[in-house]
Amino acid sequence: MAISGTLVSLGTFVAIYALLSLGLNIKFGYGGLLDIGHVTFYLLGAYVTALLVAPPAADQQFADYVLGLDLAWIVAVPIAVVVAAVAGMLIALPAIRLREDYLAITVLGFSVIAKRVIQTQGWLANGPGSLRNYPAPLRGAFPLPGGGESITLVGLGVPPEALFGVVVLILWAVGTYVLGEFGRIDSMDSIGDRVFHAVFAVTTLGVGYLAARRLASGTERVGALTVGSGLVAGVVAAGLSLTGSVSVGVLLTLGLFSVFTWLLAARIVFDHYDGMPARDAVAALGLAVAFVGAFLPLILLGGEGGNEQSRIGLIVTVVLLLVFVYGLVYLSNHWEGYGSGSAFISVVGVGALWLFVIRYFLLALVTPFKQGGASEALGQLFQNLTWLIQFSGGDPAFNYARFVFTTAIAVVGAAYYLMEITVASPFGRVLKAIRDDEDAATALGKNTFVFKIQSMMLGSALAGLAGALWALSVGALVHTMFAPRITFIVFLMVIIGGTANNRGVLLGSVIYWGFQKGTEDIAGFFPPEARSSVQALRIAFIGALLIVILYYRPEGIWGEQTTASSEVES
Amino acid sequence: MTLLEVENLRKTFGGIVAVDGASFSVEEGTVTGLIGPNGAGKTTTFNLVSGFYEPDSGVVRYRGTDTQELMTPSRDERAIWVSSAGVGFGTVGLAGASLSGVATPGLLAGTAVGAVAGAGIYYGQEWLRGRSDDTRRTRPFRLSQAGLARTFQITRELQGMSVLENLMLAPKGQRGENLTQTWFNRSAVLEQEASVREEARDMLEFLEIDHLETEEAGNLSGGQRKLLELGRILMTDPDLILLDEPVAGVNPTLTRKLLERLEELRDQGYSFLIVEHDMEVIMNISDTIIVMAEGQKLMQGTPEEVQSDERVIDAYLGG
Amino acid sequence: MVETGLLNAVVTGIVTGSVIALGAIGLSLVYSIAEVPNFAHGELLMLGAYMAIFVNKPGTVPVYELLASDTQAATTAGLVVLFLLAAGGAVAVIYQLAGREGLAGGYWNRDVPDPVGYLVHAAGASVVGLFVVVTTPSIWSGMVLAMVLLGAFAPLLERRLFRKFRRKDAELATMLIVTLGLSFVLRFTTQAIYGGQTRTYTVPNVASVFDTTVPLSAAQFFDFYLTGSGLVVEMINTGAVGSGDPVSLFVVEYALPALVGLVVVTVAVGYGAARWRRQSGTTAGQTVGPRLTGGLAGLVTLLVLVVVLPSSGSVPDSSVASTRISLSLMRGLTITLALLMMGLLHVLLRETKLGVAMRASSDNLDLAKVTGINTDQVITATWVIAGVYAAIGGVMLGVLFVQVQPNIGFFLLLPMFAGVILGGIGSVYGAMIGSFVVGLSMDVGIYLLDIGTVLRVPVAFVVLFVVLLVKPEGIAGGAS
DSSP states (O other), rough: OOOHHHHHHHHHHHHHHHHHHHHHHHIIIIIIOOOOTTTTHHHHHHHHHHHHHSHHHHGGGSBBBOOOOOOHHHHHHHHHHHHHHHHHHHHHHHHHSSSSHHHHHHHHHHHHHHHHHHHHHHHSSSSOOBBBOOTTGGGGGGBBBSSSSSSTTTTEEOOHHHHHHHHHHHHHHHHHHHHHHHHHOOOOHHHHHHHHHHHHHHTTTTHHHHHHHHHHTOOOOOOOHHHHHHHHHHHHHHHHTTTOOHHHHIIIIIIHHHHHHHHHEEEEHHHHTTTTHHHHOOOHHHHHHHHTTTTTEEHHHHHSSOHHHHHHHHHHHHHHHHHHHHHHHHHHHGGGTTTOHHHHHHHHHHHHHHHHHHHIIGGHHHHHHHHHHHHHHHHHHHHHHHOOOOETTTTTBBBBHHHHHHHHHHHHHHHHHHHHHHHHHHHHHHHHHHHHHHHHHHHTOHHHHHHHHHHHHHHHHHHHHHHHHHHHHHSSSSSGOOOOOHHHHHHHHHHOOOTTTTHHHHHHHHHHHHHHHHHHHHHHOHHHHHHHHHEEEEEHHHHHHHHHHHHHHHTTTSSOOOGGGGGGGG | OOEEEEEEEEEEEEEEEEEEEEEEEEEEOOOEEEESSSTTTHHHHHHHTSSOOOOSEEEEEETTEEHHHHHHHOHEEEEEEEHHHHHHHHHHHHHHHHHHHHOOOHHHHHHHHHHHHHHHHHHHHHHHHHOHHHHHHHTHHHHHHTEEEEOOOOOOOOSSSBBBHHHHHOSSSSSGGGGHHHHHHHHHHHHHHHHHHHHHHHHHTTTTOGTTTBBBBBGGGGHHHHHHHHHHHHOOOOEEEEEETHHHHHHHHHHHHHHHHHHHOOOTTOOOEEOOOHHHHHHHOOEEEEHHHHHHEEEOOOOHHHTTOHHHHHHHOOO | OOOOOOHHHHHHHHHHHHHHHHHHHHHHHHHIIIIIOTHHHHHHHHHHHHHHHHHHHHGTTTGGGBBBBSSOOHHHHOOOOOOOOHHHHHHHHHHHHHHHHTTTTTTEEEEEOOHHHHHHHHHHHHHHHHHHHHHHTTTHHHHHHHHHHHHHHHHHHHIIIIIHHHHTTOOOOHHHHHHHHHHHHHHHHHHHHHOOOOBOOOOOOOOTTEEEEEESEEEEEEEEOOSSEEEEEEEESSSSSSSSOOEEEEEEEEEHHHHHHHHHHHHHHHHHHHHHHHHHHHHHSSOOOHHHHHHHHHHHHHHHHHHHHEOOOOOOOOOSEEEEEEEEHHHHHHHHHHHHHHHHHHHHHHHHHHHHHHHHHHHHHHHHHHHHOOHHHHHHHHHHHEEEEEHHHHHHHHHHHHOOTTHHHHHHHHHHHHHHHHHHHOHHHHHHHHHHHHHHHHHHHHHHHTTOGGGGGHHHHHHHHHHHHTTOTTTTOOOO
């Protein structure tokens, strides 16, 4: 699989876990409820969805499960979400009055039981085996455009080209809206800015540029422009595909859009690290290069074979890594000489970004270069840039994985928005008050019990939604996917980014999966017999990381959100 | 009119009698002081009156209604919880029965078992709550809603929130505390939020701490915290305010400011019951003073009467 | 053919309860004294189980296998390492408990020169080390090694981790998440080193005691037949040496009057002893209180009567009811060991200065500190005890359930917590009783409900949940 495909599947996992941790953040971060059985609701959401959309078990060979109602996804997912929310309420009703340690052990128990029941009760969801063969929505139409057959929506036959047009429309509309929010043209002073905006103008067919200009003038909302640009792109895409110029249509719309997302990401990153001294940025690059460099001995001396040479490579690499880690720790302890502690975190953050850039845009080209020289490498680079397009045999297309990814991102976006509203509202205020001092909230006439139950239900519902997305993205469910350690990982995500900070929680999800993918890559360098140990060690590392964060930086990377309700000025 | 009546209140902790048959009353529109030597049972009385403790015996009446009755869930509330628990567990029962593939009577039985279990769990936890002091404290919010509000001896400001937010938390009946309103009726919520913010700013101005608006409450001085807590209580729009040592640890300037505010508020029609150690303060501000000793009311009278009473002097010197 | 039944489930439950109790004791002590809700306690048991493999199967331990000549035999160098580990562990335990002065004899009641103290401790440690080396590769040797190593390791967690968080006034929730993180570190590091596959101890089927061969792990059947005239008991040896055929060892019969007498006399003696004790000693909090006296006296009477009363009988053709208990010597030993360790703890808590300090700290840590108790030391000691008991529990867990995996500890966590909460947090005695209740309800529960053994943990959890609903303060009653 091309690395852009990996990026897409990784992005899907990030989105799903972001949802899961948004749910936990409502419970734990804002409500103070120590729900270490969060995975229960995730499991419920996944299995209920799958069982509802699956065909009757009688039609299946070698599979036994209940329900199998053949429902549409659009119906099944809300049901699953409601089931998860109600389950959250039912568990909370008796348990929420208990001391927090009792609550913790109770919900942990529920998560263990839920997994055990799925595992042992063969009739329920195909026992210890996996629950598969449930249909995926719109699957037949992919890859778009034109790769699949027509699908039926509400009784109407929809050609895949039209569906493609709709997908492009939505992507472009959202993209343009985001552009309006982030890509402000508030300065045209430097050459860099001008270049930046020129590229913007090109990659968005000029629409983005117009939108940004209008926004900068402060008079107009971008509402009409967003829909307009989407509509244009959608019609172009659908039209070109119908007339046979599939490649042109896809490249012109999704290709440009992909490049646009890189620019946007770059812009956001630059904005975020605006005040960073150039020296720090270079230091970050140095860190990233040093980290990659540590693996050179292993790669050069050959990591696969069990010969003497590769063993030396392995040892040298491990030593280099240890030196690297030590250096990092040393730097973090002595950073005061250069700047504040949070500056060091910024450096590490930028270093991680550099690492991503090196991995995605440089290292990924090595193999193609070895195989087919510069032209092959350039082709790969192009594919990596236009990550929303899958090139199968040279034909560009929008495949199903990317559709799932887009859906997941959209759902997370909506959930994030909803949660931001929620925590900034008086409801969120009461929740935080209960977390900080329940007696005080009681004395002010707040029915703390009801608020806690609601936060439990809300969080559980989000976990259920995450479960439904998981069922969609993986296509087969096994009980091992819902081990109690998932809860723990989600706790890590919440704490790492900043408890009670929804944005931080998203960051936590990105960091965790980045780490996961990174270590997977690293494990790939090691000899096969050592790989399972590396896998186990990385979970141990996560445990250690959590303890370290709790000790040295309990507020997480971004800390608790500065109270948003005072920002919503009237 | 009598706002608060306390009759024969009694509370013991593991054999130690903290309050032993205290009876007194608070009239509307007055400041009533509650004094007594250490260990006289003032704070316990306070917790009993505000519903944070449950009395062993005796009655507290607020506007003629037993506070225990006020704090018990209303019929409607019970009905909502019982039915939701019943429906929830009933659905689980129905699902369980249908999944195990039994015939209709089995389905009904499953549903019934689930529903009864749900209702049972609700009543179970109600009953539990009634038995245990520890879990009891989730109900006093009813008294606050009814207009009987309290502060704490050690201030309970929410340290992570700004001063303004602390105040904005307090008002009753905020639309935005309801999730459906928050999500689907955003403009109305924002509108009310704006007015609550105005109200909170007015309160800050009244207390003359408006310069602290955006400060985190955890960074305030002791006196400022007391002011903040008073303001927060006022924001709940109470009728009777129980203040637990409002000037303890507060510097003289702030104390004067606080007392001025209290007098102003009394003139506006608020009633106060104040526990305070500072005799000068309490004699100055109170209309009536209740003296407690060893868990009982020693006497009740005007400041002058109290100051000249032999028993009071004995109690203080002897205690 | 006699089937196993409820009675057998009860006996199995007591065995399970014994293992749970060994873990729950440490969990409860740490919870109430160190105020750490230790979700990593199961991992301590797991570590104990893995440490015993060092002795029991040195040939399968990574790296250490280089010093092994066979799966079960270590080379001389390996034995030296074992000796150093065991002796070093023993010294480390003393060091953790009493510091450098302790090693010099500082905690003794008399003054001795430092070298004497060092010598005595060195000698004691050598004895431990020699015991481990000499009895290799028996499981008992492994247990001793695990005890000293874990006894030295557990307080390290306190010193390096929990104490730091306590100093920062970490909330209970933070502490809880820290222990969760720790549990992951321990479990998956172990998995990384040992690999995830299931391991087993090699425990001999027979043991030789005074030249008599005694079956160790083979199940012995006790068949009970209730007839019109009394109770017939037959003991069958299933794993007879040499042949696989069951051999009937003996058949005895208790006549009805004898049975009645047994019950009456046992109860009477127990009650009488308790009454006597209550009247004779008025001071509260004796080490051997009335209830314990009564129980012990009753137990002794029961055992004597069981041996004395029966006449030899024969297996009846028909019976009113019959049932079979399957019990191996190893299981019996587990129960005995657990009871013994509980007795030891009881004596420690009641008779020693440390025990008094521990009880005081359990009631109120701050108050204990004010009254001049060195709470840091008390907490360290608590962790030592928790480690030692967890080691025993872990090894017995590995022996009884035949498999050692990185996740065995985690699966025991819920039952242990159930036992602790059932008994009431803060009461280690409650935890002991609670553990047996949980163990019984697990095994009796799956027997009565007729569900698979995979659902044992859920059954334990249901018991816990019901207790939390009905009586959250636990059966021992008082809040800590």
